[in-house]
Amino acid sequence: MTKVDPLIRIERALSMTGGASSDFDLNPQYKPPEGRVLRPAAVLVAIQDGINGLEVVLTKRSSRLKHHPGQIAFPGGKQDDVDGGPIDAALREASEEVGLNPNSVDVMGTLNSHETVTGFIVTPVLARIKAPFVPVPEAGEVEEVFNVPLAHVTDPRQFSVQSRQWRGQTRYYYTVPYGPYYIWGATARILRGLTERIAQ
Template sequence: MTADLRDRLLGAIAAPGTGTSDSDLNDDRRPAGGVLRQAGVLAAFDAETGALWLTKRASHLSQHPGQIAFPGGRMDAGDADITATALREAHEEIALPPDALEVLGTLPAHVTVTGYVMTPVIALVTAPFRPVPEPGEVAEVFRVPFARVADPAGFDIQARQWRGVERRYYTVPVGPHYVWGATARVLRGLAERLAR
């Protein structure tokens, strides 16, 4: 699957289009002058099977507790670029070594309602590794079949209350997990690009 998967992901990265936002399905926009923090996340696909590595965030975290997410986080001053951020965070959170990856590129950034500009870094996992969740941040590490996240028709739109306001968001069920919010929006955007 490696050559076909690489070609499909490279095609998705190269496809024209703009970034996404938590506001795509809502009428709100982030107020002018708001400070957006840079973050990098890693969409790491197994080179042989195409399965995508995701995490379940620890339930005690102050932001996005218990949510399904890409490994990743806020950019540090010492990071060379946003790709370095995503690779560092993936190593810290799930013990994925940077030398086990072939980085293919990035998707346009996603702006979150919580004030981040989140850049998805797309990579292939080219060497075996044993995920080790960092207990302070990650409750679980698991894989999702490529076909489950590569079809735009597999995503649904739902709504829930957030800070007293109803917000609409994409969702995709993956086994026992419920992916929604920024992670689902980025995956839906990738699926749209893969379908072109």
């Protein structure tokens, strides 16, 4: 049986149809406030060659941050007026947060948006790092930059649904842990969406 190049599977996944996702997918009882204004944001799902084959670059946010301290996330953030769109925003944020030169990546495409409970509409941008990359974490915001095998975070068997109390309600969410890293919430949901596309 011929093995399919993982990158070809990603390229095929980008051509597949897929619906938008949100932090509310597993929590239909929670209704977002009416009239809310969602702020555009973007994250970079950066793939590179590593010791475990293709790997995805992730960050651990600083424990000193006011919002989402210590959480695992893709490089990314809100889309600014200077950005020409989500791709520009994702590349700019990755440059600022982990020192990834925009000229060192080939953008492959985007996934469907993800709405967060904090009021952002996030566009995941998939890219292949084509040059040697030594991460430089942004002081004060990024505590660590690390890689996880693409095969691990696109394996449906590695995902589970867990819950915690949030604003007096039980909130359910996806997780895809890897070693000491607890990958959950929007990051895990975006990876889950990619996994579902690959499986089509």
